[in-house]
Amino acid sequence: MSADRVTITDKGKLDEIVATKGAHLERLGKHSWFISFDHADGSSTAIWFESKDLVSPMIEKRAPLSKEADHDHE
16 A cells, blocks of 8 residues: 555645655746645656745755665665
């Protein structure tokens, strides 16, 4: 079973998106953005939104998984 999901609240608001195959974030204009999530079943979820906060984001870079740690998840 895949962990992929799109969760909507009871009030119809987006709560979370989990995608195991990747994501693409792109700035389209001054404050306009596009993000697409790729899911294990081949489908994708796309969102267009506006944000002034993403112009100067705080980015956390994680170290790549070691080969040994990668095998532990199989």
